[in-house]
Each structure stands twice: as structure tokens, then as C-alpha cells.
Amino acid sequence: MSRPLALIIEDDKKLADIFSLTLRVDFEVEVIGDGEAALARLAETVPALVVLDIHLPQVSGLDILRQIRADQRLKSVRVIVATADGLRGIDLRGMADLVLFKPISPSQLHNLAQRLRPA
16 A cells, blocks of 8 residues: 655755655655745645645745645645744644644654544
């Protein structure tokens, strides 16, 4: 049985690597470093999970989150926002499945992602 896909949309290479290593246990993982590439990939696939940074080059994470929530095809996608922007993160709690504030421990991300993983 194949593992569900998780997209990590994060421009900080070190964080993206940590998130990727953390989620590889339960998910097929793809890392995307900018918003424009993320939108292009989301047009091609329906991931089970997206770990989304808000401050991205090209297209903001907020715009990506709005796009995910507006697209019926992506209705089932679970989104974890990972941000250091406390005020913005609080504002996004109604749109994202979870909002995590950086720094995020690998065990925290792993445990929460497992809860959101499709059965």
C-alpha cells in the first residue's frame, strides 16, 4: 500500500529538511521552496497533508492557503501552517487544520501529522 503524499512548502532549507525527515516515516514527502512552484504542484496533485510556511518567495503561504480552501478538488487536504509570525498564525486558525509556531520540534510535528493522516 502506498503512503499518502505530504507537501512541505518551506523556503528555509534547514527547516524543510527537518520537516521532511520527520514526516518520511508515514508519508511520501516532497519539498517545495517557493509559492509559485507550490501552486503549480497543487494544480497537478492532491496531497493528504501540506506543511505550509506563510512567508514564502513568489506567492505567500496565505495566498496558497486561500487557494487550497477555495478549490473543491483540494477539499480533503489537511494543512498545518508553520510560522514564526504569531499574529498572522492566530488569524489563520480558522483556515488551517493546525497552526504551529516556530520553532517546532520534530516529535511535535510527527505526532500532529499522524493525527491528520488519512486512515
